[in-house]
Amino acid sequence: MNKKNQAELVFLPLGGCGEIGMNLNAYGYGPANDRRWILIDVGVTFGGDDTPGIDLITPDVSFFEEQGDRIDAIFLTHAHEDHIGAIGLLLPLLHTRAPLYATAFTAHLVAAKLAERGQSHIDVNVVPLGGEIEVGPFTVQYITLTHSIPEPNALAITTPLGRIMHTGDWKIDPDPLVGEETDVETLTRMGDEGVLAMVCDSTNVFVEGESGSEGTVRTNLIELIGTLKGKVAVTTFASNVARVATVIEAARQAGRSVCLLGRSMHKITKAAVETGVIKNLPDLVDEENAGSFPDDKILYLCTGSQGEARAALGRIAYGEHRNDTLGEDDTVIFSSRVIPGNEKGIFAMQNTLAESGVRIITDRDRAKPIHVSGHPARDELRRMYQWVRPQIAVPVHGERRHIVEHAAYARGLQVGQAVTPRNGDLIRLAPGKPETVDIVPNGRMYLDGNRMVPAGSEGLRERI
Secondary structure (H helix, E strand, C coil), X not given: CCHHXXXXXXXXXXXXXXXXXXXXXXXXXXXXXXXXXXXXXXXXXXXXXXXXXXXXXXXXXXXXXXXXXXXXXXXXXXXXXXXXXXXXXXXXXXXXXXXXXXXXXXXXXXXHHHHXXXXXXXXXXXXXXXXXXXXXXXXXEEEECECCCCCCEEEEEEECCEEEEECCCCEXXXXXXXXXXXXXXXXXXXXXXXXXXXEEECCCCCCCCCCCCHHHHHXXXXXXXXXXXXXXXXXXXXXXXXXXXXXXXXXXXXXXXXXXXXXXXXXXXXXXXXXXXXXXXXXXXXXXXXCCCCHHHEEXXXXXXXXXXXXXXXXXXXXXXCCCCCCCCCEEEECCCCCCCXXXXXXXXXXXXXHCCCEEXXXXXXXCCCCCCCCCCHHHHHHHHHHHCCCEEEEECECHHHHHHHHHHHHHCCCCEEXXXXXXXXEEXXXXXXXXXXXXXXXXXXXXXXXXXXXXXXXXXCCC
16 A cells, blocks of 8 residues: 555644643544544643733644644543633634534533633533544543543543543542542453553653542541631632532531632532532622621632732732731631742732731641642552553653653553654654654744734734
């Protein structure tokens, strides 16, 4: 057969390799001149001090702009912004009518996001947990994992040239509190049947041991909150529904009512209730009425764990919240980690709160953890490789140092071959040994006002 007409199975990351965030991966099947594609996740990253005036940054998808009709489907693994946040921004650029697939919780949040952008005409197809979809040459099965958000899924992608396990974001949590536990049975069965390649989360590859359990955090937060006097505010990632449920339960046991503060905290909690992830939610206190409660009978559950001045805790700290204040004898608990790059804002906010007499408690201050990561440490990676037993390791979701270390770790676990992808690498997985066969256009696009602009645009160059 002429090699130009030979079917190939290829992997193409356009975001998430060499960085943590902005995830967008593609799988192609067929000869080079007639490939069918599926996309996995369409995420954003957020602007920082080096991108003034820019809130959202997405992968450059110009490679697909002229072949949107070859995209058979878009699959979403879970609902974190670095996996779904660019859908409404990039779909118009892709010129595709490919169907969107997600499990119920993710679909609920994506549909709401599309509606906010005036894109309610775009349907999100709900896949049941463990469900299977056939599109073109691909059969895609959702496999339940655990993470720091409800309904995280691996995708088993079966093609005529082999099966790929795309893990998405995950950890192994024996007590996740909400949702199902890791579907070890299906992962092991897939390994028994044969897996060509595993495309896997690299975030915590330098962390020894295990990431820890939400069940442990619940025990420790219940104990801590029960000892506190005065007003209590807890800030965490709104998407961590298990943590939100934990704080609500800790407040109940301490005899405190809960007031949610922050748009995303309300939005995600509402989605969790409407999709059945949270059951029996107690009555919550409106922020207009929270001030009427005695100090030791109220708990504020806030956005703003990363020092965002416009989030709920930031507005309280800087005296800009219209209803709520914190001061002497009150406590703020940071049940979260410091995302690299956010240190300045977080420490400034904590210092401002401390100036007002507020006690600050973080996970670093505690012998008993009040936060755990949602990504696998080395022992969890080892177990996943033991279950799946891929022929090829393909590390993603990490900076360059994470990806290189993950590849070395996989080789040490007797995985036969490992590649270290960069954004834009078109990697042939089969037939033959894995190999980068092309580098496609890649990079970043920026949301400038209401327009998506490429990195080289004149107005943008003047600012960054």
